[in-house]
Amino acid sequence: MIHDTVWLISATLMGLLAVAFIFVHARSHERVNDYAPLQKRAYRLRTVLFWVLVFTLGPAMLYTLTDLPYGSAKAGASGGGVQVIEAVGHQWRWELDRTEVKAGEPVEFRVTSADVNHGFGIYDANLRLIAQTQAMPGYTNRLRHTFPAEGTYRVLCMEYCGLVHHNMIVEIKVVKP
Amino acid sequence: MATSSYTPMLDRGARGEVLAAIAVAVVTLLLMMVFGLLMRMEQAQVIALGPTWFYQLMTLHGAGMVGVAGLAGAAVMWHFLSQYVTLSMRIFVANLVLFLIGVVMVLVSVLGGQFQGGWTFLFPLPTHAMGIWRNGAAALFMGGLLVLGVGFVLLHLDVARALIVRYGSFARAMGWPQLFGHDDGNAPPPTVVAATMVTIVNLLGLVSGATILVMMIVNAYLPGFAIDALLAKNMIYFFGHVFINATIYMAVIAVYEVLPRYTQRPWKANKVFLAAWTASTAFVLFIYPHHLLMDFVMPKWMLIMGQVVGYLTTFPVLIVTAYGGLMIVYRSGIRWDVASTLLYVALFGWAAGAIPAFIDGTITVNYVMHNTLWVPGHFHTYLLLGMVTMVFGFMYYITRSGPAGGDCALDRLAAGIFVLSALAFTLSFLYSGKASIARRYAEHLPEWVPYNRVSAVFAAIVVAAVAVFVVRFLARLPIATRDITRPTLPRGVQA
Numbered sequence: 001m002i003h004d005t006v007w008l009i010s011a012t013l014m015g016l017l018a019v020a021f022i023f024v025h026a027r028s029h030e031r032v033n034d035y036a037p038l039q040k041r042a043y044r045l046r047t048v049l050f051w052v053l054v055f056t057l058g059p060a061m062l063y064t065l066t067d068l069p070y071g072s073a074k075a076g077a078s079g080g081g082v083q084v085i086e087a088v089g090h091q092w093r094w095e096l097d098r099t100e101v102k103a104g105e106p107v108e109f110r111v112t113s114a115d116v117n118h119g120f121g122i123y124d125a126n127l128r129l130i131a132q133t134q135a136m137p138g139y140t141n142r143l144r145h146t147f148p149a150e151g152t153y154r155v156l157c158m159e160y161c162g163l164v165h166h167n168m169i170v171e172i173k174v175v176k177p
Numbered sequence: 178m179a180t181s182s183y184t185p186m187l188d189r190g191a192r193g194e195v196l197a198a199i200a201v202a203v204v205t206l207l208l209m210m211v212f213g214l215l216m217r218m219e220q221a222q223v224i225a226l227g228p229t230w231f232y233q234l235m236t237l238h239g240a241g242m243v244g245v246a247g248l249a250g251a252a253v254m255w256h257f258l259s260q261y262v263t264l265s266m267r268i269f270v271a272n273l274v275l276f277l278i279g280v281v282m283v284l285v286s287v288l289g290g291q292f293q294g295g296w297t298f299l300f301p302l303p304t305h306a307m308g309i310w311r312n313g314a315a316a317l318f319m320g321g322l323l324v325l326g327v328g329f330v331l332l333h334l335d336v337a338r339a340l341i342v343r344y345g346s347f348a349r350a351m352g353w354p355q356l357f358g359h360d361d362g363n364a365p366p367p368t369v370v371a372a373t374m375v376t377i378v379n380l381l382g383l384v385s386g387a388t389i390l391v392m393m394i395v396n397a398y399l400p401g402f403a404i405d406a407l408l409a410k411n412m413i414y415f416f417g418h419v420f421i422n423a424t425i426y427m428a429v430i431a432v433y434e435v436l437p438r439y440t441q442r443p444w445k446a447n448k449v450f451l452a453a454w455t456a457s458t459a460f461v462l463f464i465y466p467h468h469l470l471m472d473f474v475m476p477k478w479m480l481i482m483g484q485v486v487g488y489l490t491t492f493p494v495l496i497v498t499a500y501g502g503l504m505i506v507y508r509s510g511i512r513w514d515v516a517s518t519l520l521y522v523a524l525f526g527w528a529a530g531a532i533p534a535f536i537d538g539t540i541t542v543n544y545v546m547h548n549t550l551w552v553p554g555h556f557h558t559y560l561l562l563g564m565v566t567m568v569f570g571f572m573y574y575i576t577r578s579g580p581a582g583g584d585c586a587l588d589r590l591a592a593g594i595f596v597l598s599a600l601a602f603t604l605s606f607l608y609s610g611k612a613s614i615a616r617r618y619a620e621h622l623p624e625w626v627p628y629n630r631v632s633a634v635f636a637a638i639v640v641a642a643v644a645v646f647v648v649r650f651l652a653r654l655p656i657a658t659r660d661i662t663r664p665t666l667p668r669g670v671q672a
């Protein structure tokens with residue numbers, strides 16, 4: 001899952017940074033008076049680090065840009081018809097024109113709001129957030145998602161909208177095609 | 178570069194007004210931290226305040242912390258910048274007074290008027306309260322922010338004036354002649370470069386923020402004056418992003434100024450440094466769309482720009498400032514007291530927080546992490562363990578009783594505990610984000626509660642450690658105004 005990967009990468013990079021700070025701290029107690037040679041070596045190392053970052057982050061960034069959730073691109077080759085759900089956020093409930101869809105076939109959520117900003121977040125049965133878009137008054141965001149497996153999914157609100165924000169929950173049943 | 182010739186230096190003590198600003202800031206900070214702890218305890222179901230109280234505390238905590246960070250950052254900047262340029266003390270005091278007025282307005286609107294629209298006052302929530310609070314409370318809150326903003330505009334205009342008087346133009350104060358031409362070694366010191374950057378971006382951010390605030394206040398009373406929700410969101414996040422980031426860029430001046438004094442090594446504004454700050458100026462202005470990645474109706478190029486700039490911003494932070502800190506400390510024989518330790522850790526906190534931040538700025542990641550606790554996770558890392566830690570370091574620096582320090586065992590204990598508990602606290606937020614726990618929820622799903630219990634314990638420890646910092650600072654305030662003859666100061670640090 002992407003969540004675990006993201007956590008792992010972040011924790012690793014933060015850990016490496018911590019190691020660098022601890023290492024330098026450990027080597028800080030004795031003084032080398034002549035700073036110039038140290039500086040020269042440090043600058044050389046920095047250039048290396050710079051290029052390492054460019055050549056790791058750069059491709060990673062470009063790669064992630066190839067699969068954006070925007071527009072219909074996300075639906076992939078949608079052979080059959082797209083199942084459409086009109087979703088409207090209200091303070092404080094979700095209004096969906098249908099709550100049952102088929103697994104394996106793309107669903108297009110047309111998400112908007114009748115009052116303030118809400119966030120349309122789809123959680124799977126294990127409470128993993130698997131897709132989201134904002135619900136904004138005056139605008140309709142189209143979110144395409146194909147549910148891989150049947151089961152009960154929940155929509156939670158992902159944008160603070162007032163007193164009952166934490167309780168705007170609606171279920172979506174995903175059934176066998 | 179002649180590294181072994183040092184100029185003896187007298188360090189001026191802090192002005193009373195600067196100390197007053199820091200004192201106001203950290204006492205408020207402590208109170209806001211208690212509010213933060215209460216929020217976590219509520220989410221952990223250890224206490225039962227109810228959603229009304231939770232969202233009031235959340236609104237106060239957000240607005241209060243951002244304001245406090247601004248005030249404290251400005252005080253740190255003012256203290257060091259006034260060595261190089263002539264700043265107006267009256268303007269500084271005006272900002273402090275406006276700050277206090279704004280804070281009172283915010284407090285009254287939230288505690289008296291039950292305003293709970295969140296510090297980001299996202300349109301149209303403030304005027305769409307479903308009867309929970311009145312329009313008047315919303316207008317008072319937004320008016321309070323406006324007053325705070327006006328104070329900062331005044332302050333930055335004065336800084337702008339002083340910089341231009343001394344250096345002729347922003348371009349010179351940013352070291353452009355040395356960056357784009359021959360580096361004659363006469364670039365302005367890091368403090369000036371940072372202050373210039375902050376002035377430029379904050380003035381732009383504050384204008385955007387003030388404009389949308391005025392529009393929304395008008396809209397509160399004349400609903401016929403319609404506002405586009407997407408435009409409002411763009412303006413608010415542009416302002417919010419710039420302002421909160423500028424607090425770090427102001428506070429980091431303490432690192433640039435103090436670590437060279439401890440290590441007897443210069444922190445030079447060389448070409449790489451100048452390039453980093455010029456780049457950061459642009460990045461900070463163009464990065465804000467990364468707050469709107471889940472607004473699919475936004476122009477796609479803007480969202481892609483948000484992601485790309487998000488990756489780029491990590492370079493100056495990691496490769497120039499954090500790396501510069503490591504370089505100057507390595508084999509320097511630095512004396513580790515509470516001040517130098519906190520400033521060093523703060524560099525780590527800033528850089529460490531930038532990592533989960535840019536990763537969340539990846540559109541495909543944002544799709545499944547946006548507005549989970551991952552977000553408070555990364556910004557508490559660079560604000561609590563970065564920005565605020567820089568301010569704590571500055572507090573210990575300015576109240577040390579002489580070159581030999583003057584920390585007691587309690588200070589050292591509190592510092593150690595603070596660093597570990599703050600790290601654990603922010604990691605617990607991040608870990609909750611990995612578990613998809615939504616942010617800004619007064620009540621959590623049962624599955625989420627255990628995470629909050631652990632986090633609340635760390636939060637309580639952070640609050641205790643910070644209480645020590647604040648009490649010790651207030652107790653030693655009188656020392657802070659005294660001038661101190663420092664052993665020596667490396668040549669090249671002073672302008």
Ligand code: HEM
Pocket residue numbers: 210211212213214216217235236238239240242243246295296297553557560561565615616617618636639640
């Ligand atoms: C003991 C230290 C702190 C604790 C216990 C704490 C706790 C919290 C909690 C529980 C939240 C709400 C999380 C949620 O969305 O569910 C929060 C949000 C926030 N905190 Fe903190 N915090 C602390 C320090 C700080 C500091 C030092 C700053 C900035 C300088 C800060 C700035 C913010 C901001 C801007 C928010 C967002 C409010 C919103 O979502 O509207 N916090 N904090």
Ligand SMILES: [Cu+2]
Pocket residue numbers: 117118119157158159160161162164165166168
């Ligand atoms: Cu909501």
